[in-house]
Amino acid sequence: MQDRARMRVIEAGQLRLEPQTAQHAAEMFSVLSDPAIYEYENEPPSSIEWLRERFSKLESRTSSDGREQWLNWVIRIPSSELIGYVQATVYSEGRAHIAYVLSSAYWGQGHARRATEAMIAELARHYGVRALFAVLKDRNVRSVRLLERLGFAPASPEHHDAQRVEPDEVLFFRTCLGS
Numbered sequence: 001m002q003d004r005a006r007m008r009v010i011e012a013g014q015l016r017l018e019p020q021t022a023q024h025a026a027e028m029f030s031v032l033s034d035p036a037i038y039e040y041e042n043e044p045p046s047s048i049e050w051l052r053e054r055f056s057k058l059e060s061r062t063s064s065d066g067r068e069q070w071l072n073w074v075i076r077i078p079s080s081e082l083i084g085y086v087q088a089t090v091y092s093e094g095r096a097h098i099a100y101v102l103s104s105a106y107w108g109q110g111h112a113r114r115a116t117e118a119m120i121a122e123l124a125r126h127y128g129v130r131a132l133f134a135v136l137k138d139r140n141v142r143s144v145r146l147l148e149r150l151g152f153a154p155a156s157p158e159h160h161d162a163q164r165v166e167p168d169e170v171l172f173f174r175t176c177l178g179s
Contacts, residue, residue, distance in 0.1 A: 007061065007071060008126070012118035015111060017073035020085060021059055024074050025052035027082045036104035040137040067092065069127070075102070075115045083111060086119040088129075095131040096123055100146075112146055120150070124176045131175055133163065138170045147172045 007019035018024070029048045038044060045051040058072050069090040074082050084102035098119065102112050123129035134152060136143045155163070155173035165171045 007073070008122065010073065010118045010122050012114045014078050015115055015118070016076040017086065017115060017118060018076060020055055020072035020074050020087075022052045022056040024082065025055050028055075028074060028085070031082055031084055031103045032101070034103050034105075037101055040140045071119075071123075071127070073115075073119060075111065077106075077111070084115075086115050088119060088123055088127075090123065090127050090129060094128050095133065096127070096129045097133045097135070098123075099134065107142065113149060116146070116150060120176060129176050132173065133159070134172045135163070135165055135169050136172070138168055144170070144172075147174075150174065 009019065010017035020028075026048050029045060029051050032051070033044050035044070045054070055072075058070055061070055062068065063070065070087070071090060072085060072087040075084045075086065076082055083106045084100065086098070086100045088096045088098045090096045098116065100112055100116050102115075106112075120129075120132065123132070132152070133155065134147055136147075138144075152172040152174040155171040159173055160171055163171055
C-alpha cells in the first residue's frame, strides 16, 4: 500500500483529480448542495463548517483502527471548477469499495466515467487493489449503467454474504489487474 500521506494528483484527460482536503470544503459545499444528487440516498451537508470538519477528518487517509485506507479525490475541470468527487476505501487484502458523486449539471458528459477509470487505475498501480466493489440503490439506473460501462457486474451470492447490502441495494464487483 502506498504511503497514506502521499496521495497523488491524477490527470484524466482534461480532468484533474486532486487529493481532497479541508480547503476544498467551501467549493464542494456548492457542488454537494445539488438536490438531484440525493434522489436515491443521503442528504446534502448541513453547512460549510460541517463539510470542512468532515474533510479534515478524512485527511488522515485512514480509519481510526488503521485497517482501512480512505482515498478521496475532488474532480476539477479545465475552467478550474470542482464538479464532484471519487473515493475509495482500500482494505489490506487488495480489495476496495468505490463511490463517486458529480453535480447533476455534469451528468451524461463522460466525466464520471473518466474520473472513475483514472481512480481505478491509480488503485491498481499504487495501492495493490485487485477487487473492486460498489454498492448502490437498485433504482439508480444511471449509476448502474456507469458501473456496467466500467466493467462491473452484479456480485455473486458469495460476495453478498461478505458485504452489508440493504434489500433495496445492489452490489457490483469487478476485478482489477494492473489497469
